[in-house]
Amino acid sequence: xxxxxxxxxxxxxxxxxxxxxxxxxxxxxxxxxxxxxxxxxxxxxxxxxxxxxxxxxxxxxxxxxxxxxxxxxxxxxxxxxxxxxxxxxxxxxxxxxxxxxxxxxxxxxxxxxxxxxxxxxxxxxxxxxxxxxxxxxxxxxxxxxxxxxxxxxxxxxxxxxxxxxxxxxxxxxxxxxxxxxxxxxxxxxxxxxxxxxxxxxxxxxxxxxxxxxxxxxxxxxxxxxxxxxxxxxxxxxxxxxxxxxxxxxxxxxxxxxxxxxxxxxxxxxxxxxxxxxxxxxxxxxxxxxxxxxxxxxxxxxxxxxxxxxxxxx
Ligand code: GLU
Numbered sequence: 001x002x003x004x005x006x007x008x009x010x011x012x013x014x015x016x017x018x019x020x021x022x023x024x025x026x027x028x029x030x031x032x033x034x035x036x037x038x039x040x041x042x043x044x045x046x047x048x049x050x051x052x053x054x055x056x057x058x059x060x061x062x063x064x065x066x067x068x069x070x071x072x073x074x075x076x077x078x079x080x081x082x083x084x085x086x087x088x089x090x091x092x093x094x095x096x097x098x099x100x101x102x103x104x105x106x107x108x109x110x111x112x113x114x115x116x117x118x119x120x121x122x123x124x125x126x127x128x129x130x131x132x133x134x135x136x137x138x139x140x141x142x143x144x145x146x147x148x149x150x151x152x153x154x155x156x157x158x159x160x161x162x163x164x165x166x167x168x169x170x171x172x173x174x175x176x177x178x179x180x181x182x183x184x185x186x187x188x189x190x191x192x193x194x195x196x197x198x199x200x201x202x203x204x205x206x207x208x209x210x211x212x213x214x215x216x217x218x219x220x221x222x223x224x225x226x227x228x229x230x231x232x233x234x235x236x237x238x239x240x241x242x243x244x245x246x247x248x249x250x251x252x253x254x255x256x257x258x259x260x261x262x263x264x265x266x267x268x269x270x271x272x273x274x275x276x277x278x279x280x281x282x283x284x285x286x287x288x289x290x291x292x293x294x295x296x297x298x299x300x301x302x303x304x305x306x307x308x309x310x311x312x313x
Contacts, residue, residue, distance in 0.1 A: 006037065007027075020064060021238070038069065054072070054082070091190075103151050153224075160222050167215065197228065238301055242308065284312065
């Protein structure tokens with residue numbers, strides 16, 4: 001079976017070094033197997049992800065030489081490649097889950113969610129306490145007069161695990177570690193977890209390569225694959241890049257953003273340094289993505305987060 005990788009950025013700002021490392025690993029992992037790459041723009045939050053950011057991102061990726069075989073500007077059989085244009089597919093999947101009786105309306109406000117004495121995940125998200133889980137139809141109809149509901153998926157007391165291609169075995173209890181999770185927000189925006197599963201399956205993706213911050217989303221996504229009768233891909237999660245003082249990179253604080261970097265560095269300089277940090281370039285010498293194909297191995301990539309030394313870029 002042909003390998004199909006994908007890069008699925010959310011264009012809420014200029015791409016930073018972490019996003020570029022992701023795109024590089026997606027590209028190398030798929031191309032080394034003779035496979036292809038899909039670019040999908042995850043712009044469900046259209047207010048935060050205006051089209052001009054997506055176009056800038058596409059331009060940056062082309063400049064870096066991280067090309068794609070299907071996606072914006074290239075086309076392909078599984079488009080459109082902007083999530084904001086794919087909501088009919090998410091709606092259809094939602095209806096399938098509704099028919100199974102697994103979806104319920106949730107009227108909790110953000111403040112209520114945080115006030116409920118529910119455990120917090122490491123990433124700060126709240127494990128939903130189940131406040132609206134057992135509302136009667138009459139109670140839900142009454143509440144709906146005041147506030148449009150979000151929609152949640154009822155999860156079972158089951159553990160879901162998988163063998164990550166890079167980080168090894170990982171497992172979570174859906175009920176205890178995730179709780180009933182969002183499928184659609186109260187403003188009608190579909191949730192990442194649903195959209196990503198629908199799209200990866202529809203686009204024939206066979207391997208998902210992404211940062212370890214999404215490792216704990218994977219059990220939820222595997223559960224959705226199962227409910228929707230879809231075949232899941234393989235997953236490879238890689239460690240996060242951190243600033244020299246150990247902070248997460250972010251599009252907002254301009255950490256390692258491409259704005260200034262692109263003016264003072266060539267694409268091979270950026271890729272060579274990233275590949276060095278990620279263990280598959282013996283030195284920080286400039287390398288193109290194509291030149292890195294021969295040296296890339298998942299086994300060389302660290303499993304712990306990587307700090308970017310001060311002054312490297
Ligand atoms: N759109 C997500 C992000 O930029 C990535 C989703 C994924 O790779 O599954 O963080």
